[in-house]
Amino acid sequence: MKSTSALLLLALLVSGCTGAQSILNAEGHAAIELKELILWIICVCAVVWLLVMIALVSALVRQRDPDGGAISERKAAVAISGAVGATVLVITGLTITSFYTTRALSEASPAELTIDVTAQQWWWQFTYVDANPTRAFVTANELHIPVGKVARLRLKSSDVIHSFWVPSLAGKRDLIAGRENMLTLRAERPGIYRGQCAEFCGLQHSHMALFVIAEAQADYERWAERQRGVGAEPTEAEAVAGKAVFMAKQCAACHTIRGTKASGTTGPDLTHVGSRRTIAAGLLEITRGSLAAWIADPQTLKPGNNMPLVPLTGDELRQLAAYMESLR
Amino acid sequence: MTEDRKQSSLMDDGLDDAELDWHLLKSWETPRGIWKVIATVDHKIIARRYIVTAFVFLILGGMLAVAMRIQLARPEARILDPDRYNQIFTMHGSTMMFLFAVPVMQAMALYLVPLMVGTRNIAFPRLNAFSYWIILAGGLLLWISFALDAAPDIGWFAYVPLSGPEYGSGKRADIWAQMITFTELSALAVAVEIVVTVFKQRAPGMSLDRIPLLVWSMLVMAFIVIMAMPAIVFASSTLILDRLVETQFYNPAAGGDALLWQHLFWFFGHPEVYIIFLPAAGMVSTIVATFSRRAIFGYLPLVMAFIATGILAFGLWVHHMFVVGLPRLGESFFTASSMAIAVPAGIQIFCWLATLWLGRPVFATPLLFVIGFIVTFVIGGLTGVMVASVPFDTQVHDTYFVVAHFHYVLVGGAVFPLLGAIYYWFPKMTGRMMSERLGRWAFGLIFVGFNLTFFPMHILGLLGMPRRVYTYQPDLPWGGLNLFISLSALLLVSGFLVFLIDVLVAWRSGEPAGPNPWKAATLEWATSSPPPAYNFRRIPVVDARDPLWRYPEELAVTAGLRVDRRELIVSSVVEALPEARESSPRDSIWPFWAAIATSIMLIGSIFTPWAVVWGSIPIAVTLVGWFWPKGTAEDIS
Numbered sequence: 013m014k015s016t017s018a019l020l021l022l023a024l025l026v027s028g029c030t031g032a033q034s035i036l037n038a039e040g041h042a043a044i045e046l047k048e049l050i051l052w053i054i055c056v057c058a059v060v061w062l063l064v065m066i067a068l069v070s071a072l073v074r075q076r077d078p079d080g081g082a083i084s085e086r087k088a089a090v091a092i093s094g095a096v097g098a099t100v101l102v103i104t105g106l107t108i109t110s111f112y113t114t115r116a117l118s119e120a121s122p123a124e125l126t127i128d129v130t131a132q133q134w135w136w137q138f139t140y141v142d143a144n145p146t147r148a149f150v151t152a153n154e155l156h157i158p159v160g161k162v163a164r165l166r167l168k169s170s171d172v173i174h175s176f177w178v179p180s181l182a183g184k185r186d187l188i189a190g191r192e193n194m195l196t197l198r199a200e201r202p203g204i205y206r207g208q209c210a211e212f213c214g215l216q217h218s219h220m221a222l223f224v225i226a227e228a229q230a231d232y233e234r235w236a237e238r239q240r241g242v243g244a245e246p247t248e249a250e251a252v253a254g255k256a257v258f259m260a261k262q263c264a265a266c267h268t269i270r271g272t273k274a275s276g277t278t279g280p281d282l283t284h285v286g287s288r289r290t291i292a293a294g295l296l297e298i299t300r301g302s303l304a305a306w307i308a309d310p311q312t313l314k315p316g317n318n319m320p321l322v323p324l325t326g327d328e329l330r331q332l333a334a335y336m337e338s339l340r
Numbered sequence: 341m342t343e344d345r346k347q348s349s350l351m352d353d354g355l356d357d358a359e360l361d362w363h364l365l366k367s368w369e370t371p372r373g374i375w376k377v378i379a380t381v382d383h384k385i386i387a388r389r390y391i392v393t394a395f396v397f398l399i400l401g402g403m404l405a406v407a408m409r410i411q412l413a414r415p416e417a418r419i420l421d422p423d424r425y426n427q428i429f430t431m432h433g434s435t436m437m438f439l440f441a442v443p444v445m446q447a448m449a450l451y452l453v454p455l456m457v458g459t460r461n462i463a464f465p466r467l468n469a470f471s472y473w474i475i476l477a478g479g480l481l482l483w484i485s486f487a488l489d490a491a492p493d494i495g496w497f498a499y500v501p502l503s504g505p506e507y508g509s510g511k512r513a514d515i516w517a518q519m520i521t522f523t524e525l526s527a528l529a530v531a532v533e534i535v536v537t538v539f540k541q542r543a544p545g546m547s548l549d550r551i552p553l554l555v556w557s558m559l560v561m562a563f564i565v566i567m568a569m570p571a572i573v574f575a576s577s578t579l580i581l582d583r584l585v586e587t588q589f590y591n592p593a594a595g596g597d598a599l600l601w602q603h604l605f606w607f608f609g610h611p612e613v614y615i616i617f618l619p620a621a622g623m624v625s626t627i628v629a630t631f632s633r634r635a636i637f638g639y640l641p642l643v644m645a646f647i648a649t650g651i652l653a654f655g656l657w658v659h660h661m662f663v664v665g666l667p668r669l670g671e672s673f674f675t676a677s678s679m680a681i682a683v684p685a686g687i688q689i690f691c692w693l694a695t696l697w698l699g700r701p702v703f704a705t706p707l708l709f710v711i712g713f714i715v716t717f718v719i720g721g722l723t724g725v726m727v728a729s730v731p732f733d734t735q736v737h738d739t740y741f742v743v744a745h746f747h748y749v750l751v752g753g754a755v756f757p758l759l760g761a762i763y764y765w766f767p768k769m770t771g772r773m774m775s776e777r778l779g780r781w782a783f784g785l786i787f788v789g790f791n792l793t794f795f796p797m798h799i800l801g802l803l804g805m806p807r808r809v810y811t812y813q814p815d816l817p818w819g820g821l822n823l824f825i826s827l828s829a830l831l832l833v834s835g836f837l838v839f840l841i842d843v844l845v846a847w848r849s850g851e852p853a854g855p856n857p858w859k860a861a862t863l864e865w866a867t868s869s870p871p872p873a874y875n876f877r878r879i880p881v882v883d884a885r886d887p888l889w890r891y892p893e894e895l896a897v898t899a900g901l902r903v904d905r906r907e908l909i910v911s912s913v914v915e916a917l918p919e920a921r922e923s924s925p926r927d928s929i930w931p932f933w934a935a936i937a938t939s940i941m942l943i944g945s946i947f948t949p950w951a952v953v954w955g956s957i958p959i960a961v962t963l964v965g966w967f968w969p970k971g972t973a974e975d976i977s
Contacts, residue, residue, distance in 0.1 A: 032815070032816065032817075033803075033804035033816065034802070034803045034804045034817075035735045035736070035801075035802045035803070035804060036802055036803070043735075045731075046731055046732070046734070046735050049729070049731055049732060050726075050732055050735060050736075050802075053725075053726050053729065053732060054726070057722035057723070057725060057726060060718075060722060061718055061719060061722055064689065064693075064714070064718050065715065065718075067693050067697075068693060068696075068711070068714055068715070070697075071693050071694075071696040071697035071701075072696060072701055072711070074697065076700060084697075084698055085637070085698060088637055088694040088697060088698055089638075091690075091694065092638065092641070092687070092690045092691065092694055095686065095690045096683065096686055096687055096690065099682060099683055099686040100683060103679040103680070103682050103683070103725060104679075106679060106725060106729060107675060107676055107679050107729075109729075110675060110729035110730060110731055110732065111672060111675075113729075113731040114668070114671070114672075114730055114731050117731060171501065171506075171507065172499075172501050172502040172507050173499055173501070173502065173598065175663060175738060177738075177806070179735060179804045182734075183663070183731065183733075183734025183735045184663050184734055184735070184737060184738070185663055185665060185734070186663050186664045186665060188598055188599065188664065188665075189501055189592050189593075189598055190592025190593070190597070190598060191592070191598075191599070191665065193664075193665035194665070206804075206816075208804075208806060209806070210663075210737070210738040210739070210806045211499075211738060212495050212499070212502070212738075212807070212808040213502065214426075214502055214507065215422045215423060215426065216422060217806075217808060217809060217810075218422065218809035218810050218811050218812065221813075294813070295813075315421055315422055315423075316422060316423065
């Protein structure tokens with residue numbers, strides 16, 4: 013048992029560094045503090061466990077002297093008192109450590125940007141708030157933040173309870189209908205960090221991922237500027253036809269593409285869908301093929317999700333996928 | 341009492357053993373025949389039913405776990421669709437918590453407490469019969485709904501709004517809520533029986549400081565049930581009201597609150613852990629003492645630790661809610677209280693270790709399970725300390741780290757002692773010994789299989805794998821560990837199979853046990869194995885914590901009870917001084933009919949509120965039958 017756990021611990025240390033969505037792969041201010049605390053507490057507890065195991069083994073196999081019972085009883089009473097005292101010390105120490113970590117987590121510097129996060133079955137909507145409402149914009153399942161800057165997330169849910177969790181950046185926080193929660197993110201290094209809903213939210217709880225892309229300020233500004241713009245007018249013939257299909261079929265009833273008459277709000281905003289890494293909340297990497305697959309049969313890829321199967325001809329499907337891909 | 345009754349009453353004073361046995365058997369025995377068996381109120385028969393039923397649910401719940409492990413063995417597997425998977429994990433949690441763990445612990449109390457305190461039946465034996473039929477009906481309701489593909493799919497915690505009228509479609513959440521009602525009823529009934537039996541039916545001389553530790557643990561457990569269950573009664577009733585008659589307890593849009601559910605659920609749900617763990621702690625105390633060949637070291641600290649655990653249990657429910665966004669001060673309080681429970685837990689561990697240290701351990705199977713318990717439960721306790729820290733918890737909450745943690749607590753902390761307890765008391769219950777050889781195999785496979793299955797889940801959690809996912813994507817680094825876990829689960833299952841085979845073989849053809857095969861000290865070993873319907877020929881008199889070690893030859897006994905009807909001694913709460921002779925109820929079919937009527941009402945109320953109105957009439961009829969006055973005095977001081 014001990015050798016297996018040692019082996020597993022080794023596996024933990026090796027694989028912990030490569031995980032895309034891992035507590036041990038800490039790249040955010042909060043996550044780094046938390047990782048330190050977690051490893052520290054685990055070490056303390058491992059030592060406690062070892063001590064108890066040593067006591068257990070020696071209690072079971074020790075040489076027993078034929079007499080001296082009364083003396084041993086007194087010794088045992090002293091030992092127990094000592095052990096209880098040590099327990100109190102250890103848990104007091106851990107409690108205080110955890111208070112200090114909580115304090116260290118609160119951001120001293122003010123937030124540089126505010127993002128409204130609205131979770132719903134089973135995707136994430138991000139609204140980049142701006143004092144000037146014309147500069148605000150909406151996107152889905154992919155959050156961009158500038159490295160080293162504090163992003164303040166206002167967490168809301170439009171249906172059941174979800175939980176926002178990007179372990180490489182920060183601990184999780186629930187999104188609850190009728191309430192607003194707050195979470196701050198500050199990435200220390202540029203990178204792409206995966207996250208996923210952590211509170212059971214129904215059929216497709218498993219496929220409710222998101223990506224946080226932390227990038228240099230300039231890159232972030234460029235991205236945000238493009239997101240503020242309207243959907244790109246297609247030039248390729250297939251994509252032009254695809255736009256017509258989009259507007260003619262039910263698509264426009266649920267999705268918004270700014271700059272067109274599509275203004276549905278049930279599904280994710282698709283104005284710049286082609287610029288995102290994935291579709292369907294982290295389910296598939298975006299390519300023309302995966303877009304077509306998703307549109308053709310969303311219920312097989314993500315059973316139970318709210319996107320209906322829209323009957324399309326093969327040509328219409330290809331055209332629609334081309335249009336989606338062109339929305340960069 | 342009239343004169344002719346007095347003359348007709350037959351007392352146990354003047355009878356010799358054989359005559360006494362004959363008369364007692366005539367008064368207490370459950371006659372043959374299906375209706376007689378259904379009507380029985382013998383605590384041993386009912387407890388055995390409970391235990392067997394609970395183990396059937398353990399097997400069913402275990403099969404669900406295997407199904408989940410098959411689905412999770414590789415990424416994006418399509419063996420179970422998400423709907424089925426959600427039903428399965430809900431069924432697994434609900435079955436294990438409500439239909440296995442709590443009932444089996446209470447059932448052990450039902451069997452052992454009357455024997456250990458030296459009385460002839462549990463208090464309120466008809467209520468006891470009722471409670472069994474009720475939990476059976478609740479279990480059937482849940483599992484039939486599963487067979488019909490309409491089982492709850494909302495998790496064993498059933499968070500609103502997912503379980504509410506807006507998002508929980510069909511009757512699934514209603515079935516869950518009413519299943520809970522069944523288990524609440526049964527658990528509360530048993531808890532009341534245990535409290536009264538312990539307080540009022542102890543053998544003369546068994547003062548509070550001479551009660552066996554198992555009985556203490558069951559007493560504290562019963563009090564926790566009595567105080568925790570009302571919260572879930574309220575929660576499940578209001579949930580079904582929200583769904584059935586559109587009250588708006590949990591609808592924020594109408595002034596309700598989604599978090600109210602979580603507070604109510606965990607105000608019950610956290611003590612639930614101790615409802616399961618404390619009986620196990622009692623079993624451990626008993627087994628450690630017997631197989632160390634000495635009295636438990638630190639009786640008083642252990643009792644205090646049980647009570648402290650029971651009280652603290654109500655002060656830490658919020659640690660299940662550390663990520664819902666609570667005020668900082670509240671979080672700090674619940675961190676401190678959650679950490680504090682490590683102190684009584686530590687005291688228990690240290691006292692058991694000291695007993696083993698001071699004694700001369702005999703490595704029989706029950707003790708092996710207890711050793712396995714100490715190894716694993718300390719891990720579970722320590723990971724519990726970890727998740728008690730708010731910042732730590734914000735990362736691991738709702739991940740496989742927590743799955744690992746509570747399986748270490750519940751399987752390591754409660755199922756291991758329970759299996760040890762089965763090996764330990766099986767001879768008493770059946771009169772036959774289980775196999776020591778198979779027992780070692782079962783222990784070895786279960787211990788190794790358990791650790792290989794659940795330890796890696798800690799790592800999966802740290803690697804970011806959330807709970808309650810029916811699958812995960814291939815590019816996430818979880819595939820290898822998941823496959824390893826699924827394969828290890830097979831080892832764990834094989835251990836349970838060996839255990840079951842051992843039980844079945846021993847039941848049919850095990851070695852005869854004799855009254856006290858382990859040379860144990862407590863009163864249940866002072867009668868034959870299995871005990872006769874009346875438990876003790878004469879009620880023992882107790883003046884020590886370990887009566888059978890103090891008086892290995894012969895116990896002092898009382899006399900003066902009637903034998904031509906069911907009678908037992910009522911004694912005082914603290915000193916256990918005899919106060920009265922009380923008649924113990926005869927067998928009755930009415931609890932069975934009352935349970936049927938109650939079940940019809942509860943199941944009907946899933947579909948229409950009118951079921952509560954019309955359904956109460958048959959219940960009233962059966963209760964009238966149940967409590968129909970017999971015209972005999974109940975007790976004589």
